[in-house]
Amino acid sequence: MKHSILISAFTLIFSFNTYAANDTDAEKKKLIEVLLEQTGQSAITIGKQFSDAFIQQMTMVLKQSQQDIDPKAFDILEEEIKLIIDEEIVQNGAFKELMFPIYSKHFTAAELKKMIELNNTEFGKKMIKVMPMITQEGMMAGQQLGQLIGPKIQARVAARFQKEGIQ
Known part of the structure; x- marks a missing residue:
């Protein structure tokens, strides 16, 4: 099995x-x-x-x-x-x-x-080296932004639903 x-x-x-x-x-x-x-x-x-x-x-x-x-x-x-x-x-x-x-x-x-x-080129080598780190840091920054605005979105959507009579 x-x-x-x-x-x-x-x-x-x-x-x-x-x-x-x-x-x-x-x-x-x-x-x-x-x-x-x-x-x-x-x-x-x-x-x-x-x-x-x-x-x-x-x-x-x-x-x-x-x-x-x-x-x-x-x-x-x-x-x-x-x-x-x-x-x-x-x-x-x-x-x-x-x-x-x-x-x-x-x-x-x-x-x-x-x-x-x-x-x-030296610039190209640096770009290859740092782009994955920039991508990673950008994803983390995006998560932080999502955590910051997520509650605001939830509250506003909930208030709008309530105003429109949507359960």
Whole structure:
């Protein structure tokens, strides 16, 4: 029973569909690969992030599904997830194949070259380094703003509902 729960949960979590034929030409693929590498989105980096996330999720699923789990199950889980992620993302290039059409849709080869050139400058390197931090800090600031205005929105909407006779 616990094996079928584990297999079902793993299948559900790990079943992502690849989509659309990839018609990105070879030159653009090479440029996109360089850009992904520059921005910390190499197959190895993304594979590690996927592995860590899947291991964490599946560990929680296992712990919630059974009280008495053989500790070796967690080792097996981690080993197999890492092997599958390495096979699919690093060796078979599944992540890049998903990213090629996305970048290709939004950027020409000339634009990709300009981005790569920019990323090779000191400013570009700094931008790549700090943008994730800015994004994170921006999300936290947005949460703070939401907490600040949330009660005001609730109060005003509740008062309006009351005025309009809405229960």
